[in-house]
Amino acid sequence: MLSSDINQRLDREFFTRSTVVVAQELLGKVLKFYNYYGIIIETEAYVGQDDPACHAARGKTKRTSIMYGEAGYSYVYLIYGIYYCLNIVTENVNFPAAVLIRGLQLTDNKQLLNGPGKICRELGINKTHNSLDLINHPNFAVFNANISFEHMSTPRIGISKGKEKLWRFVVLNQHN
């Protein structure tokens, strides 16, 4: 991929939509985090208080309050005491939802980061990167890129409830 293929930064409106749609359309977009650029190749949708797998399923808490805010903000949390997971908040204010970024293909060295914990470990994402505005942050953003692809839907990984939803999206192949 050429750097010239990275063009428009995704705006607030992109994320202020159905989480399942945003999760699918994020595939093939480019995540920028400081000096890292990675093509998003795997995502999952976590959708509102009626989704038992969503952290906000039991209502608003200190941790989940970010998901009730404006779309386009980061939601980073510690999982299993060891790994961080990066999400991007979606949908309207007061509708708690987010897209989990599960897979990245780094653009410079083609390194494959398959798994949310691996992404945050490699890029150095931690709790200090929670609740940042990806629409305005100078070093944290998502860009459009001229990448076409096909993807499939599967059940989400690692959850105990909500397994029947096919809300995990994975790129099958990519070509220019």
Place this chain on the structure above:
DNA sequence: GAATAGATCCGC
């Protein structure tokens, strides 16, 4: 206060 489950990863 104490108990417990958890959107993971790695090594055996």
Place this chain on the structure above:
DNA sequence: CGGATCTATTCA
């Protein structure tokens, strides 16, 4: 398949 490792949330 279990261990690492810890915190947010729930329950008493």
